[in-house]
Amino acid sequence: MTTDGLSRIFAALADPTRRDMVARLSAGDATVNQLAEPYQMTLQAVYKHLKVLEDAGLVSRPPGPQPRSVRLEMEVFDLMDKWIERYRRQAEKRYRRLDAVLARMNDETPNDIEEQKGTTA
Amino acid sequence: MTTDGLSRIFAALADPTRRDMVARLSAGDATVNQLAEPYQMTLQAVYKHLKVLEDAGLVSRPPGPQPRSVRLEMEVFDLMDKWIERYRRQAEKRYRRLDAVLARMNDETPNDIEEQKGTTA
DNA sequence: GAGCCTGTCAACCAGAAGGTTGAAAGACTC
DNA sequence: GAGTCTTTCAACCTTCTGGTTGACAGGCTC
Numbered sequence: 001m002t003t004d005g006l007s008r009i010f011a012a013l014a015d016p017t018r019r020d021m022v023a024r025l026s027a028g029d030a031t032v033n034q035l036a037e038p039y040q041m042t043l044q045a046v047y048k049h050l051k052v053l054e055d056a057g058l059v060s061r062p063p064g065p066q067p068r069s070v071r072l073e074m075e076v077f078d079l080m081d082k083w084i085e086r087y088r089r090q091a092e093k094r095y096r097r098l099d100a101v102l103a104r105m106n107d108e109t110p111n112d113i114e115e116q117k118g119t120t121a
Numbered sequence: 122m123t124t125d126g127l128s129r130i131f132a133a134l135a136d137p138t139r140r141d142m143v144a145r146l147s148a149g150d151a152t153v154n155q156l157a158e159p160y161q162m163t164l165q166a167v168y169k170h171l172k173v174l175e176d177a178g179l180v181s182r183p184p185g186p187q188p189r190s191v192r193l194e195m196e197v198f199d200l201m202d203k204w205i206e207r208y209r210r211q212a213e214k215r216y217r218r219l220d221a222v223l224a225r226m227n228d229e230t231p232n233d234i235e236e237q238k239g240t241t242a
Numbered sequence: 243g244a245g246c247c248t249g250t251c252a253a254c255c256a257g258a259a260g261g262t263t264g265a266a267a268g269a270c271t272c
Numbered sequence: 273g274a275g276t277c278t279t280t281c282a283a284c285c286t287t288c289t290g291g292t293t294g295a296c297a298g299g300c301t302c
Contacts, residue, residue: 013131025212026207026211026215027211041290044249047249066300072208077205087198088147091193138260152278165263168279168280169259169260187268187270188277
């Protein structure tokens with residue numbers, strides 16, 4: 001089950017059509033018909049994609065007159081960013097530490113290998 | 122078809138198990154058995170997940186002695202980051218422009234509204 | 243109110259995804 | 273070289289997904 005937020009977000013963006021919708025919505029709100037226009041698929045299919053994006057929080061549909069608009073929501077990008085940055089930073093830190101260890105190993109005699117104990121999980 | 126890179130990446134990260142693997146690998150390389158240990162699933166299933174991550178470029182399996190290690194690859198994070206930032210920035214720019222228009226429209230209000238741009242987290 | 247466009251819902255279908263079991267090939271240890 | 277551990281392949285099952293068609297409700301305009 002893709003019940004948690006990030007799963008829904010990543011799953012929503014895994015589809016090229018939906019990524020394209022996001023890309024186009026970043027340039028401005030659009031009606032469903034405008035959104036659907038470039039794609040070779042039924043309007044119902046577009047609605048389904050829209051629902052996926054909406055459930056993921058990537059898009060909202062503010063109430064209004066009949067040709068309702070679709071709007072990109074940006075908070076979700078922050079969520080993704082936080083997730084990515086967290087692990088990227090952690091991995092980078094780890095690599096820097098490893099580099100330091102390797103540099104020290106090169107400098108000194110090769111039998112200081114026990115220093116690895118801190119870097120290998 | 123999830124043939125392009127970003128689709129594969131997002132699809133790979135849409136699964137909580139795989140995100141958890143990425144999270145744990147960011148702390149250090151691991152063998153498949155170590156990776157599999159916390160999960161209630163067969164080793165074959167873990168290999169399948171690993172293959173998805175590998176095909177997405179999120180993970181590599183450098184050659185070596187038999188309990189081969191799994192390593193997190195970070196270039197992919199840059200790709201995602203670029204995608205996210207691109208549309209986020211575009212949408213932000215658009216909102217700022219919209220704010221400016223709105224501010225001009227009700228010209229009664231002074232342009233204190235511009236201060237809002239610093240408060241958007 | 244009739245008609246038309248917009249927006250939804252439900253049923254269905256084909257294919258992909260996540261998981262299982264079973265078998266088998268490689269690599270390491272003794 | 274026998275035995276064990278690691279890795280992979282193939283078949284199968286079930287659920288999810290992306291798409292279709294068809295029907296139908298909500299609003300707008302005449």
